[in-house]
Amino acid sequence: MELLLAKYNYWIYALIMMIGLYGMLAKNNLIKKIIGMGIFQTGIIVFYVSTGAKRGGTIPIIEHGHGEEVHEVIKALDYVNPLPHVLMLTAIVVSVGTLGVALAIALRIYTEYNTLHEDEILERVND
Amino acid sequence: MIDTTQFPALIVVIPLLSAFIVCMAGCFNRRLCQPLTVLALAGSCWASFATLGQVVKSGAIHYRLGGWAPPMGIEYVIDHLNGLVLVVITTVALLAAVFAKISVAEELPTRINLFYTLYLLLVTGLLGMTITGDAFNLYVLLEISALTTYALITIGQPRALHASFNYLMIGTIGASLYLLGVGHLYIMTGSLNIADLAVILPELYSSRAILVAFILIMVGIWAKMAFFPMHSWLPNAYTYAPNGTSCLIAPLMTKVSVYIMLRVMFSLFTPAYVYQYLSMANAIVWLAVIAIISGSLLALAQKDFKKMLTYLIIAEVGYMVGGAWLANEYGITGAILHILNDALMTLCLFLAAGAIIYKVGGQQLTDLKGIFHRMPVTMTAFMVGALSMIGVPPTAGFFSKWYLILGGIQAARWEFVTALLFSSLVNAVLFFRIIEIGYFETPEDKGVNEAPLSMLAPLLLVAVSLVVVGIYSGDIVSTIIQYAVPKGI
Amino acid sequence: MIWQIDIMILTLIVICGLFAISVKDLLGAAVVFGAYSFLMCLLWTEMGAVDVAFTEAAVGAGVSTVLFFAAVHRSSRQVKARVSGAMLYKGLGLLASGLMGGVLFYASTDFPDWADPASPASSHLSPHFITQTIAETSVPNIVTSVLADYRGFDTMFETAVVLTAGLAVLIILRLGGCRTAGPIREKNAAIQAAYKDSIIRFVTRMVVPFMQLFALYVVAHGHHSPGGGFQGGVILGASFILLAISYDLKMALNRINEKAALLLANTGVLIYGGIGFLCLLLGANFLDYSILHRILPATDEIAARSHAMLGVEIGVALTVMVIVMIIYNNIVSNGSYEKGL
């Protein structure tokens, strides 16, 4: 149980990334590949956010900081690590940008070849 | 107001901000786009030369963005290695932007303003990747340059569509693996700053996670630079891209990736860890050998001369990776010098190819019949680039190859030396075949039909600079590159 | 962190992920992928990453799922297996993912325990951010202060990535030569739809102003609660998407036309970059907001940072809002801007 708790997040992120990579490499349909790409990228986000978790820590917004002075000393142990959150905000935004571009290219391929399947596209490209 | 200490920021910020201005100006008047782009790149180029001058004079420069001290904030670090690469990037981008005017106006008439916006963003991404001293910041910029590249390739010929989709998949895998590698470093050390990581890491060298981090980062970068097992996306993507695009990405993308690999090997990790602690060098040099040989052989098999040049890029990547992993001073010097030389000679060849395609209208080898009579100036420049690619003495290509061969001999890697010689031989065969077709076969019409001046000027400039860089390569090595090579290998 | 919920959700996520790539219907796969993002959002909140959860709720669960629907709408739902070489690709995929999985499991044995307060990640840099954010920037939301100030340079490029993606979609689809709306047959759709959708339209009319107001609140209140420029911008953009979905594309395009969209998107990033450049002109380093106290009335250096962050967030929100719309509009109409979902 101890081991499970200590490592479960890291096992699962590896599993998610494996699923995503398999989807990207093995699937025939382009949109399926794009879904695989989304899963692959979220795997990394799971990893980073897991590194930021902290036992006994609350969310990284200073309590009672709203409009009034903070009286008590802020202790680092009380708050979870904010840095991975910042990095992952960036990564999420990047991944949605990539998703948009990928879908746009897939649509152009569909208008060009009238199919979303890689084998059929390759057939038509090589003709 | 703006003094010289701000130049590191200006190198990146000028192209970034002018990208948005170009886009907005393009909404009103499309003719403004190209001049603004050239202006912005000229400014950036000037700043990068000035920065390199400062580095040569007084050593590495540190620049704190937002005024925060390094491990908290992001900092720029410019030393001899990336100072040189910055100059290469800005120069190549400037020349390619001058060249692009006519070819973009012809190939993409409706998309001029977006093309130049994305062009500037791509250059910003490459510059930012080169200059940054923060491992995560590098990822963001990697993605900017990647997204712009996908878009700029997709708008080429119809066959570019599937190629750029493949590139997108491989590129995303590469960037994600890089990010994951940085994540492994982060979980073990808690830092993202390259200099800070380099201080913390030595205690952790025995850790499995650090080993995996190194492997992930390397594989990610190799996927980006089309190193041997992951090279299949490159030829189609670069061949069917518009000429304005391929003149920028072919010389720069792979070279910047090689630079990042060197940065990770020498600054993030240490040469001691990379060469002595890990026993990977042997296998990687063998991969480089395979990359060189297969790139050269596949280039020989092509009927499309633009595609032929793209296979040569794969071989050149093999040169640089192999040189870097030879683990001696000559090899690394050769690899760094080859970043400069290869960027210039690839630019030369692609500019010439762009001019030919613009005039001839096709990119098959058979379209080149009698091309020497029709476009003598372009072909002269092309031949300078070709001689440099083969490695004929006064041109730049000879010197970096010379260092690489010396490195191979010193490390007793005969397979690498053989591959280099073999590849030179194949290049010679390739380019003499072009001479044969272009010089001896009779053209359909014999009138001289030279490319316009805005194409010829950058082309000739590159051709001349190839010779000049070749002649002064001893000085470049002694003033810049020898400081970039890590000590005590 | 709440480990009981953590374990449950992680298990659900793996199931969802597995089926998202194996369902034999693209629309179904998109729906399952949407559910996957819903669960992701829960996972982030459970680990205390509220800002990430907010972004995931807005971007992952909302916009990207709608983008998938739009893309499937413009192409096809069919999934076919490979005619030949299926085993080769499967083998390749299994080999590569197995190799990567093995390497990652191997590395994970060395990691510090999950949620260990003494792990390097939690003890090297982050204590500085947690303890100093109020003193140095006067922003209680640490994520906002790190995002917009300590690592503001990253965020500027992140906004540039968003803009790049929007322009890329625009250059690929809108200006890509093909202007036909794609394989959709419309049968006296306008009359039918107006009659059918009156309920949806009525509710949309009520919800959209509320959403936009809420989005502005999210942008403005990002210093004190989760949220900020990205999240607010995405919700603003999503409100226009809702308009476009329940009425039609023209309705949303009448609000912000193409040229205005392009100008606004660039203005947003220029606000960000411009604030940074202003700092440079005033003599400090790029993006060093503290120098702005010279031109902002009645502020000291710390308050100047806080105010500049607000300005930056507004720029981000502007860009993100417009780009979300541009991407949706182009994908749903295949670049023709004619008929939407």
Added chain:
Amino acid sequence: MSNFFIASGVVLCLFMLLALYRTIFGPTIIDRMMGANIIGTKTTVLLIIIGTIYERVDMFVDIALAYAMLNFIVTIGASRYFAHHKNIRAEGYGVLNHTPAKGQIND
């Protein structure tokens, strides 16, 4: 009280697992949409519960509200797909080879 909230959170997760069955196995695409919608509603509730466990509900309500909104948009978007493609089966996709489904009313 905290234990009670955690327990109810876990119970909600279990219900989600059951709703996931509909999302994954259909049988029709609209059942999947329904399953996703149910998961979305449960998620909104679960977000507030997690906020209560952290004792910082004020920080979580915004997320839950945004979440409810986006869930609404997703559901509307998915259902509007069928205003254009009147077939719930993947095989009869698009309109290129459109055949009326059984019991189709609009033809």
Added chain:
Amino acid sequence: MINTLTIALMIAGLFFFLATTVGVLRFPDFYTRMHAAGKGDTLSSLLILVGLALYNLHLLSAGNILVTIKILFILMFIFLASPTATHAIIDAGYESGIKPWANENNREGQDDLAD
């Protein structure tokens, strides 16, 4: 007092969620399942959210009252959006020609719709 009320409301909410889930899993066709999902979900989220809003009031302060009001906003939104979403999904099913389930003997055309 408030705690008891919260627990009662939440257990009621969870019960209705259970009922919804059972309905969604066990009912024979799409319309009946949607019936269970639409009504049950709205009611049970109402109950749980009211319970949590009440719990939030155990310490009376301006901030907590604001939070309670915000939770009530979410409630209002769910009340508006959830039935609309249900309507939209049912409409989509109706448009695409799913036949309502009649009885055991008249189930033609149901199973072959599976994809």
